[in-house]
Amino acid sequence: FTLTFVSSAALFLIHGKTLFFSLSALPDGYVAVVERFRQSLDSGSNESFSIIELVENFVFPVHSLDAAFNNHYPMRLFLDIYYGVLSLIPERLTNMEFPETLSFENTANIIGSNEFAIPPGILAFGIYSMSWVGLIIISLSFGWIGRYLQTIFNNQLHTIYWMPFVYILTAVTWIDFITFGDPEAYLIANFWFFAAMGLLLSFVSKVYWKKNYKL
16 A cells, blocks of 8 residues: 555656646546646656756755855854744844844845745755764754754653644644755744743743742
8 A cells, every 4th residue: 555655656757737738738638648748748758857856846945055055155063043042032132233034044044045034954954053063963953953852742641631732733843844944944933942942841830849849
């Protein structure tokens, strides 16, 4: 079943656009649909197929990886994490001038302008930070922290009734960083989650303290 599903999904990704285009001939009958589908395949048979081109139609981090590998820039040394945390503090309190965000630089490298922001994704974040070494560091760190969080939640899932809800929210938020790759954009977009978790943990710790250490 798995092999059949994967094969069907691959065929759909490759020929799905042609199939939907062929459905425009449906008012003329099924024979017309089949004929248009065949003609579309014949017209595209002379074009070379590239798996990279297929992937690029679905995920922008591929473009970011290409830009990170093929452009020259100073290594960011993971300082975006530091600036991302500081970005949550009002600028008047920090009185600091922050460098351009990673999304800003990534967009400029991809399209040559900064009319909008293109998040780099987690892999390009590692490349922008410390090249191949950064890619290895961010991959291992992301996997290790994710495993550590999963272990914590697994130990509490059956003892705290509301823990599954927190588990799901944490997993979704954690996975978001794969596509964001820009700590500042990621923290701002998920600020509601971190603020809510901070309040929840503060409340739970106070209740636990009062319950176990009554004066």
